[in-house]
């Protein structure tokens with residue numbers, strides 16, 4: 545074990561095939577993957593030095609640079625990558641390593657789940673969102689024009705390596721975007737995360753970042769250990785996502801996931817309040833003021849409803865939402881359509897006021 549590995553925080557994920565999540569610095573150069581044949585799939589826009597570190601550690605059999613971000617989460621890209629692995633004769637005892645943000649690891653995981661009916665998968669997240677959420681827990685997949693993540697598989701990684709040094713090159717707005725999933729974990733399970741996200745020290749290179757990232761990961765690790773395939777409580781990790789995914793789909797990914805989740809958390813907070821549950825709207829307003837998402841296009845309830853109706857938490861009787869009795873006590877429930885509409889209008893008015901002139905949209909270019 546290297547000194548960096550020794551100093552890293554570890555979060556254990558249990559279940560049928562347990563694995564560890566490492567959170568530290570200088571972990572890439574000593575990245576270890578037990579499978580001898582390795583396919584390295586990485587986001588083409590990552591800094592070259594970062595890819596080179598992993599390449600040097602792994603000596604991959606085959607590597608594929610993926611279109612950056614959401615553009616890689618398509619069946620067309622999936623087909624092309626599978627063909628590349630086949631042409632390279634990657635064997636069944638090989639491994640797929642996903643290096644990048646959540647979009648990259650979602651695609652890489654689905655490739656790992658599908659190629660030769662499944663090979664080992666390792667994640668090396670390079671965004672805050674990837675570290676605290678996407679790289680952990682085994683949800684993998686791609687989008688359809690009809691909605692987010694509509695095709696995929698549960699395929700847990702064999703290891704997750706979070707090198708916080710990779711966040712140094714992340715644009716500040718992408719870091720803030722990813723914080724939405726940390727805040728979500730705070731609202732559903734660990735209230736101590738809420739003030740930590742809003743604190744000035746919560747940034748790439750900030751003191752205490754490793755501890756906060758590890759604590760946010762622990763929320764997800766505990767849930768997926770008990771319920772990998774979302775038979776029950778895993779749905780709570782979807783807090784805020786019914787509207788979030790609809791915003792992403794209706795804008796054809798013009799709204800990035802973390803910003804959509806920030807907006808979606810506020811809608812879920814308004815719904816919770818409207819049905820007599822918790823009032824966490826002050827928290828979700830504070831988060832949006834901190835995150836400073838790009839303003840949304842004008843959207844009506846009719847625009848987003850067809851996508852919300854396709855949410856994966858829907859069953860034969862219709863759509864279900866994750867709501868809060870109080871911070872740390874989520875539950876799943878149906879909400880009358882009139883309430884959904886009224887809260888959408890309230891949400892729209894609220895977020896219109898919060899994002900606008902004081903928003904630094906130019907940072908998103």
Ligand SMILES: NC(=O)c1ccc[n+]([C@@H]2O[C@H](COP(=O)([O-])OP(=O)(O)OC[C@H]3O[C@@H](n4cnc5c(N)ncnc54)[C@H](O)[C@@H]3O)[C@@H](O)[C@H]2O)c1
Pocket residue numbers: 587589590591612613614617644645646647648650670671672673674677678679680681682683684692693710711712713714715718721722725801802
């Ligand atoms: N599987 C899951 O459980 C799960 C959980 C949450 C989100 N997701 C998915 O994750 C995706 C969002 O992930 P994301 O927010 O990481 O977005 P992303 O993967 O699109 O990355 C965001 C941007 O950051 C850039 N980038 C990544 N790492 C960088 C680095 N170190 N330095 C500089 N630039 C870097 C990328 O090129 C991209 O432009 C969505 O598709 C979402 O559906 C999945």
Ligand SMILES: O=C(O)C(=O)C[C@@H](O)[C@H](O)[C@H](O)COP(=O)(O)O
Pocket residue numbers: 677681683692693725778779781782785856
């Ligand atoms: O891991 C989960 O379960 C989540 O719901 C985490 C979400 O943050 C994530 O965006 C996930 O990909 C959404 O899952 P989906 O089943 O709604 O596609």
Ligand SMILES: [Zn+2]
Pocket residue numbers: 677725785801805
């Ligand atoms: Zn999410």
